[in-house]
Amino acid sequence: MANEVLTGAQAIVRSLELLGVTDIFGLPGGAILPTYDPLMDSTKIRHILVRHEQGAGHAAEGYASASGKLGVCIATSGPGATNLVTAIADAHMDSVPLLAITGQVNSTAIGTDAFQEADIVGITMPITKHSFLVTKAEDIPGVLAAAVLIATTGRPGPVLVDIAKDAQNGKAEFVWPPKIDLPGYKPVTKPHGKQIQAAAQLIKEAKRPVLYVGGGIVRAGAHLELLELAKIIGAPVVTTLMARGAFPDSDPQNLGMPGMHGTVPAVTALQRSDLLITLGARFDDRVTGQVKTFAVGAKVIHVDIDPAEIGKIRFADVPIVGDAKEVIAELNAELNADLKGTKPDIAEWWKFLSDLRTRYPLGYTQPDDGKMSPQFVISRIGELSGPEAIFAAGVGQHQMWSAQFIKYERPNSWLNSGGAGTMGYAVPAAMGAKVAQPERLVWAIDGDGCFQMTNQELATCTINNIPIKVAIINNSSLGMVRQWQTLFYNSRYSNTDLNTGTDTIMVPDFVKLADAYGCLGIRVEKEEDVDAAIKLAMETNDRPVVIDFIVGRDAMVWPMVPAGLSNDAVQFARDERPVWEEGEEE
Amino acid sequence: MSHHVLSLLVEDRPGLLTRVAGLFARRGFNIESLAVGTTEVEGLSRITVVVSVEGLPLEQVTKQLNKLINVIKVVELEPETTVQRDHMLIKVKTDAASRSQVLEAVTLFRARVIDVASDALIIEVTGETAKCQAFIKVLEPFGIKELVQSGVLAIGRGSKSITEKVLK
Ligand SMILES: Cc1ncc(C[n+]2csc(CCOP(=O)(O)OP(=O)(O)O)c2C)c(N)n1
Ligand SMILES: [Mg+2]
Numbered sequence: 001m002a003n004e005v006l007t008g009a010q011a012i013v014r015s016l017e018l019l020g021v022t023d024i025f026g027l028p029g030g031a032i033l034p035t036y037d038p039l040m041d042s043t044k045i046r047h048i049l050v051r052h053e054q055g056a057g058h059a060a061e062g063y064a065s066a067s068g069k070l071g072v073c074i075a076t077s078g079p080g081a082t083n084l085v086t087a088i089a090d091a092h093m094d095s096v097p098l099l100a101i102t103g104q105v106n107s108t109a110i111g112t113d114a115f116q117e118a119d120i121v122g123i124t125m126p127i128t129k130h131s132f133l134v135t136k137a138e139d140i141p142g143v144l145a146a147a148v149l150i151a152t153t154g155r156p157g158p159v160l161v162d163i164a165k166d167a168q169n170g171k172a173e174f175v176w177p178p179k180i181d182l183p184g185y186k187p188v189t190k191p192h193g194k195q196i197q198a199a200a201q202l203i204k205e206a207k208r209p210v211l212y213v214g215g216g217i218v219r220a221g222a223h224l225e226l227l228e229l230a231k232i233i234g235a236p237v238v239t240t241l242m243a244r245g246a247f248p249d250s251d252p253q254n255l256g257m258p259g260m261h262g263t264v265p266a267v268t269a270l271q272r273s274d275l276l277i278t279l280g281a282r283f284d285d286r287v288t289g290q291v292k293t294f295a296v297g298a299k300v301i302h303v304d305i306d307p308a309e310i311g312k313i314r315f316a317d318v319p320i321v322g323d324a325k326e327v328i329a330e331l332n333a334e335l336n337a338d339l340k341g342t343k344p345d346i347a348e349w350w351k352f353l354s355d356l357r358t359r360y361p362l363g364y365t366q367p368d369d370g371k372m373s374p375q376f377v378i379s380r381i382g383e384l385s386g387p388e389a390i391f392a393a394g395v396g397q398h399q400m401w402s403a404q405f406i407k408y409e410r411p412n413s414w415l416n417s418g419g420a421g422t423m424g425y426a427v428p429a430a431m432g433a434k435v436a437q438p439e440r441l442v443w444a445i446d447g448d449g450c451f452q453m454t455n456q457e458l459a460t461c462t463i464n465n466i467p468i469k470v471a472i473i474n475n476s477s478l479g480m481v482r483q484w485q486t487l488f489y490n491s492r493y494s495n496t497d498l499n500t501g502t503d504t505i506m507v508p509d510f511v512k513l514a515d516a517y518g519c520l521g522i523r524v525e526k527e528e529d530v531d532a533a534i535k536l537a538m539e540t541n542d543r544p545v546v547i548d549f550i551v552g553r554d555a556m557v558w559p560m561v562p563a564g565l566s567n568d569a570v571q572f573a574r575d576e577r578p579v580w581e582e583g584e585e586e
Numbered sequence: 587m588s589h590h591v592l593s594l595l596v597e598d599r600p601g602l603l604t605r606v607a608g609l610f611a612r613r614g615f616n617i618e619s620l621a622v623g624t625t626e627v628e629g630l631s632r633i634t635v636v637v638s639v640e641g642l643p644l645e646q647v648t649k650q651l652n653k654l655i656n657v658i659k660v661v662e663l664e665p666e667t668t669v670q671r672d673h674m675l676i677k678v679k680t681d682a683a684s685r686s687q688v689l690e691a692v693t694l695f696r697a698r699v700i701d702v703a704s705d706a707l708i709i710e711v712t713g714e715t716a717k718c719q720a721f722i723k724v725l726e727p728f729g730i731k732e733l734v735q736s737g738v739l740a741i742g743r744g745s746k747s748i749t750e751k752v753l754k
Binding site: 121122125126129130133150182183184185306307308311312 | 596643645654
C-alpha cells in the first residue's frame with residue numbers, strides 16, 4: 001500500500017498522536033499557523049491555549065512531573081519561542097521530559113533577520129538535552145520520534161524541535177514508524193555486576209550509612225525499590241528538595257530534607273556519615289554547602305543514569321551508572337543473598353540520630369506582627385488535603401516551608417523548581433498537573449511575588465475547566481530575599497516590598513484579581529478561618545480557587561546553613577546552633 | 587595545567603561545531619587548538635581538540651562531550667601511541683641580505699618555501715608542536731609578518747581505526 005501524502009503540519013499532528021501525546025500547551029502565531037490548522041481537527045490531542053508561552057512550558061513541566069509522562073508545549077517563532085526559554089532552562093535543571101515545538105520562518109528566509117526570526121536552536125543549545133532544526137517536510141516524523149526518545153529516556157530532559165514554516169507547508173509521504181538514527185545516543189541503564197557487589201560490600205561494612213536520595217528516584221519511578229533497600233539495611237534516609245515524596249515521610253527511617261534549609265538530623269546525618277549511598281542525587285551546592293567540608297568521613301556510592309554526574313563534585317568510591325530502578329533492584333538482590341535476613345548493626349548511629357530528632361524537630365515561632373504564621377497555613381493545607389493531592393510550589397520561603405511542613409507519601413506529589421529556582425512556576429505547573437491527573441486535588445502554593453509572574457494562566461484554567469487551588473502565602477514581600485537582607489544586609493530592605501499585604505495599598509488585591517479571572521477568591525487573615533477556607537476550596541470544583549493568606553512578613557525559614565558555609569554551621573533558629581554532646585564536636 | 591589531545595568522532599550535522607565549542611566555553615574547559623574535517627566515512631567528521639584542564643579531571647570533559655547527542659565517540663590520544671602534527675603557513679620579511687639565512691633555516695627544519703616576493707617569503711612547515719614552535723623562534727628575528735596555523739591533527743598508530751567499531 002502506498003504511503004499517505006501529508007503536509008508537514010499534518011505530519012506533526014499525526015506523529016504526535018502516534019507517539020501517544022494527548023495534551024499540548026501552546027499559543028499560535030505566524031510561523032506555526034500551518035500546524036494549528038490540522039491540530040484543530042485532532043480528536044486525540046487536546047490543545048490548551050495559554051496566555052503566555054512561559055506558562056505553556058511550565059504547564060508541560062507540571063504535566064510531566066505529576067504523571068511521569070512527556071510534557072509538550074508549542075509556540076511560534078521569535079518572541080513565542082524565546083518566551084519558552086525560562087521553562088526549557090527549568091526543565092533542563094530538573095531533568096523534566098519536555099518536548100518544545102517551535103515554528104520557524106521559511107527555511108529560505110533563515111539568516112536574513114526575517115520578521116519574527118530568532119535562532120532558537122542556538123539560544124537554547126546550552127539548556128536543552130538536544131535540539132533539531134527541521135527544514136523539510138519528510139524529516140518531521142523521524143525528528144519528532146527521535147526527540148521524544150531523547151527527552152524520555154536516559155536522564156530525561158527538554159528537547160526542542162524548531163520547524164520551518166515551509167517544512168510545515170510542504171508535502172511528503174508519511175512513513176511510520178520512522179527510522180530513528182542516533183548513533184551517538186546509547187544511555188546505559190544496566191549496572192555493572194562488579195560495582196553492585198562492591199556497593200553491597202561497603203554497605204555491609206558501614207557503621208553510619210545514609211541513603212542520600214535525589215530527584216532521580218522520582219524520575220526513574222524507583223521508589224518501591226528504594227523502600228525495599230531501606231528496609232533491608234535499616235539505614236536513615238534523606239530526601240532532597242527534588243526527592244520529597246520519593247520515600248514516605250511517615251516512615252520512621254526518613255529524616256527529612258537535607259541541605260540549606262534541611263532538618264538538623266538530615267543535615268547532620270550526611271555530615272557525620274561514613275557511607276553516602278547516593279541515589280539519583282547530584283551533590284548540588286544547596287545540599288553540600290561548602291564541598292570541601294561536606295561529609296568528610298564518608299565513602300561514596302554514587303548511582304546515576306548520567307555518567308557525567310558521577311565524580312563531578314564528589315569522588316565516588318563506587319560509581320554505578322544505570323537506571324536507578326534497575327540498579328537498586330540488583331543491589332537488593334545482592335544484599336538479600338548476602339545478609340540472609342540479618343541487618344547491618346547500626347544501632348549506635350540510630351541512637352545518635354534519634355536523639356537529634358528529639359532535640360531538634362522542625363518548628364516555628366508565632367510572628368510578632370499578629371498576622372498568621374505561614375508555616376501553620378501550609379501545614380493545614382497539607383493535612384487537610386492528604387497525600388493523594390499534588391502540591392506545586394513557587395520559589396522562595398513558601399517553597400521551603402512547603403517542602404518542610406507538608407508530609408509527602410508518594411512520588412510526583414511534590415512539584416517545584418529546584419535547580420533553576422524559577423519564580424512563576426507554581427500556577428502553570430499546577431495547571432499542567434491537573435490536566436495530567438484530573439482526579440487529583442492540585443494546589444499551587446505560591447508567593448505573592450511568584451504569583452504575579454504567571455497568574456494570567458488562571459484565565460486558561462477558568463476557561464478550560466481546570467479547577468486548581470492557589471494558596472498565596474502573602475507576606476507582602478519577596479520574602480526569601482528579605483530574609484537574606486535581614487540576616488546578611490543589616491535588615492536594609494532594598495526593593496523587597498511588594499505592597500500586597502492588608503496594611504498596604506494592596507496592589508493588586510488578589511481577591512479582586514481572582515474574581516476578575518472568574519475564580520473564587522477568598523481572603524484569610526485569622527488562623528481560626530484557615531481550615532474553613534481550605535475546605536471551601538476543596539469543595540469548589542466548578543472554577544479555580546485563589547486563597548489570599550495574609551501572613552507575617554518576618555517569619556523566616558529555619559533551619560539554615562548560610563550560603564557557602566560548611567554544613568557544620570547549621571542553625572536551627574537565628575544564631576542558634578545545635579549543641580553537640582561532649583566529644584561529638586570535632 | 588595539563589594538555590590532552592582528544593579525538594571526537596561526530597555526526598556531520600549543522601551546528602555541531604557550535605555545540606562542541608559552546609560546551610567547552612560554558613563548562614570552563616580551555617581549547618588550545620581545534621581541527622575539524624570530514625572523514626573516510628560519509629556523514630562523519632572528526633574533531634581533534636587540544637584541551638588544557640586545570641583542577642578538574644579530564645574525565646569531566648570527555649563525559650560532557652559524550653552527552654552531546656551528535657558526538658559518537660571520544661578518545662584521548664596519548665602522545666606515545668599517536669602521530670600528532672601541526673601545520674603552519676608563515677610570511678617572513680626578507681631582503682637580499684637575510685634571504686639566504688632564512689632559506690637555511692627552512693632546510694634545517696625541513697620546511698618549504700611556497701611563495702616568493704621581493705621582500706617576503708611564505709613558508710610552509712609541518713611537524714609536532716614543539717618543532718613548529720622552535721622554527722618560529724628561529725624566524726622571529728627576521729620579522730614574521732603573518733602566521734596562520736591549523737589545529738593539531740592526531741591519529742592513532744597502527745592499523746586500528748576509531749570509526750571501525752562505530753560502523754558495525
Ligand atoms: C525569576 C526569578 N527572579 C528572581 C528570583 C530571586 N528570588 C528568589 S526567592 C524570591 C522571592 C520570592 O517572593 P515570593 O514569591 O513572595 O515568595 P516568598 O519568599 O515571599 O515566600 C526572589 C525574588 C528568582 N528565584 N526567580
Ligand atoms: Mg512573598
